[in-house]
Each structure stands twice: as C-alpha cells, then as structure tokens.
Amino acid sequence: DQQVKQNSPSLSVQEGRISILNCDYTNSMFDYFLWYKKYPAEGPTFLISISSIKDKNEDGRFTVFLNKSAKHLSLHIVPSQPGDSAVYFCAASGGNTPLVFGKGTRLSVIA
C-alpha cells in the first residue's frame, strides 16, 4: 500500500531545459511534503519542502507545486544542470504518520 507514489522511475532532460518530477499521494492527512535528492552511495539530501497551506514554494532553480485537491505535487528544476543528475525522492508526513517516501525518480540531465 504505497501512500506516496512516483510513477516515473526515470527521466532524461537536456541541459538548460526544465525538469518536472511528479509525485502523488493517497493519505489526506498528509500536510507536509519534502523532496530529497540522492547521489549514488550517499544519503538523501533535503532539497525543498512545502506545507499544505501553500501551493508553491520556490528556492533558486527549484520550485515545488502542490495541488491538494488532486493529491499531487511536482518539483520543477529550471534550468537543469548535469549536476542535478540524481535520484529524487518525494516524501510526505502528517497526522500521526511518520515520513513516508516514494520510490524515487532517477533524473539524468544530458549535456
């Protein structure tokens, strides 16, 4: 029973273009959402987060959008850079549920 789903296991994008990573959730109690970035043989690194009281949060090249009615969030990276190539995990928490992670999307930014 996956409460957080990242349906695209991989994504390839040209350098300089926009990368859009998607995440869906099923638990309506979730009220805080995070994106983590993971390089091989390293731990996940916090990237950006959003509370359910907002629908957008921006930090430099990274923007997270939240659509509560659709239970969907997305991470936009623009412009994409080769160093952005990594696995991106969506995570959610809320109510009494501890942080739940999606399976990750592998982003490859091609120079």
Place this chain on the structure above:
Amino acid sequence: DTAVSQTPKYLVTQMGNDKSIKCEQNLGHDTMYWYKQDSKKFLKIMFSYNNKELIINETVPNRFSPKSPDKAHLNLHINSLELGDSAVYFCASSQFGRETQYFGPGTRLLVL
C-alpha cells in the same frame, strides 16, 4: 564536520551472526531515526528516538534493537542476521516537531 555519520559504511557477514551499526549526529538535534532501503528501493522508517526514548517502532522484528546512549547517538544492533536483512540502512536526525530530516551516508549490509 560531517553532520550525520554512520559506521561502518559496508558490512558483509554470514547468516546467523550479530552485528551493530553506529550513528552519530552533530547537528544538536533531539530526534534520530533508522530507515531501511530494500532491494525495491523503498525507504521505510524502522525506529525513531526522541531524547533517548523510543517513539516510533514500525513493526520491525525483535532481532533489531536500537539503542540511544544519548541524544547524539542511535545505534542499531541486529541479532541472528537473515538473508532478507540485506539492504542499505540509513540513519537520520531532526529537531522534534520539524519535518526536515538529515540523513547519514548509509550502511550497506550484505548477509551471505
């Protein structure tokens, strides 16, 4: 100046053995976690400690026993290792009430 560190980074052992993984954080956080990333790549929480007290135990077998000697350390001891325990184990920390968690580099456990 590593924020969350784990030792060892790699652990290869035989079935039936007992092993420990250590975790330390220097972020001044009061909550620490253990996660398991299995072969399907899901990151699942196992335990959470706040101020040395267990607050989350996600139906993990009794063979797994976390120990928190102080707020900066959370160790994981595993008894009678099984093949299915092979995974990457991540330690993480946060300030209680804050959702953002900071992860260690992971310990890659292989049980033969």
